[in-house]
Amino acid sequence: MSAFMNHNPNNSFEVAQPPSDSVSSLSFSPKSNLLVSTSWDNQVRCWDIQRIGTNIAAAPKSSFSHDHPVLCSTWKDDGMAVFSGGCDRQVKMWSLMSGGHTSTVAMHDAPIKEIAWIPEMALLVTGSWDKTMKYWDLRQPNPVHTQQLPERCYALTVKHPLMVVGTADRNLIIFNLQSPQTEFKRIISPLKYQTRCVAAFPDKQGFLVGSIEGRVGVQHLDEGQDSKNFTFKCHRENNALYSVNSINFHPVHHTFSTAGSDGSISFWDKDSKQRLKAMQRCNQPIPCSTFNNDGSIYAYSVCYDWHKGAENHNPSTSKTSIFLHLPQDADVKSKPRPGGRR
Template sequence: MPKSNPNRSTEVVQPPTDSISSLSFSPKTNLFVATSWDNQVRCWEVKVSGTKLSTVHKALVSHDEPVLCSAWKDDGTAFFSGGCDNQVKMWALASEGRPVTVAVHDAPVKEVSWIPETNLLVTGSWDSTLRYWDLRQQTPTWVQRLPDLCYALAVQHPLVVVGTADRNIIVFNLQSPQTEYRRFLSPLKHQTRCLAAFPDKQGFLVGLIEGKVSVHHLDESQSDKNDIFKCHRHGNEIYSVNSLKFHPRHHTFATAGSDGVFNFWDKDAKQKRKLTNMLRCNQPITCSSFNRDGSIYAYAICYDWSKGAQNYNPATATTKIYLHQPREGDVKPRVSPDGRK
């Protein structure tokens, strides 16, 4: 039977009381937030002492319904959270007041991202819209209709990549956000679970519920680099890919899945893509996040309800957040002596 913490990661104090939907690190400090189905957003500070980590619980923000997503402003002064109350709230760290509602949808808000290049907030919802918000206004600057419910969102200015129900992947160019730049039908047969845009803005990753990741380049001249690879599988058991996060320095990426495993990968090295073999936790990993320099990888383990209420066991279904310190060799691309990966 797998252990709760087989990789000997640092456990975060005062975790949420229900399943965790998102983790987000500040781009400026070692503060991070977690959103949960217990209607709360919690904030911690990570203390680093040599090779040891510890955490201090700093703040608690409430929504009226479960919270599904989170993001930080680029200056680290505030964070955003959105959820099933159809709202996005902003919490300014320097403010002692309550969080301010800065965006509203007609259905739960599934995704939120801050775009520093335009000073706009983009929100994706199950009302089948993307909405762009200037925080100085109460109404969106632009509402983009989507073909179906928003399931996943990745932003790497000027690109916005959206995954919707019915396997649609839509790319927008923020230099002309009112029109679709590209639309793809996912090359995989099942539901899109998560997205990550390449740091060089040349393409994106798609994570699926069928335990696969698709590597997709936008430039057709690089289509030979496109690939689909299997991950998060154990024997005949197939698990969802729940999180895709690029390392901020090395531009390798991490996947985390419902099998309770996280691993680091190099998207450009097809033959030896996997960089690590981490040990399996006893519950699904639902979300993850790198800190600003990639020295800390946070991940949440909890029941993800993919096997229904009938398989929920309150005796074993704990909710925890762990902080892992990857070794340089775990996240750095492997380069052969002749300079090729």
């Protein structure tokens, strides 16, 4: 029971004034250590994270509200604005540097699950449960293009010119953003169960996909590289399978983290096919995580993720927390595989 009560077994730094309900996304500014969270309590919050050596301070900066739960967030590449979308079917742009002004910049017919800013195109892309994806030029009120999807959008990753969209029914739709209005390729996920998250390789040659049954797929775009594709198990305990909720590539070393509904985080090297580090398991799921722009800070949330429904939600034991972890080089740097090639 005492292990269950420990919501911070890794002694990570805990952020003050966390959301009052589960966290749905975490996003660091590309230009600074400003951290934004979105939550099921309808709020978008921002903290200013200051790191001095091994010490971290997180000062709550500001917040604003949507009308309904917020599901996703992303930053503009200049670090001047945050975009957030969710169950009110709209994306709001929050201009943090100009008095906190907010404006609606995108709309859908159903909740917006994923958003990304594409600096190379100066466009915002939004993916919704209305089975469409839309591209938005912020100078215009209407989308510049609406892309029909085969099913509801569940996951999205962009590393220009690569974009991968994961939908219901295990569809993975790959786009070359040099021709953004046509699908480059559509495949069925190599994983047998529902897609939860996707992450483009830093070199844009492929992507990772995580599913609800504790497995990750490593997928290359070039069919000549098919022999390098593989899947591996993670976020499992005994016979229980847990969702892989978040995959993040380290911005410098290009290894990656996975965070799951089992409350655990692991760091991996796909090229040597090994786990570099497993953190201590937390007492609740980890629905989202992210690295800051230089990979020196890893933020993650610990809270109920609703995968077992409202009937399994116990407000007396389900505290919502956001933590900041300082990864050691050994945790996130590739290392040669013992014994050479396998």
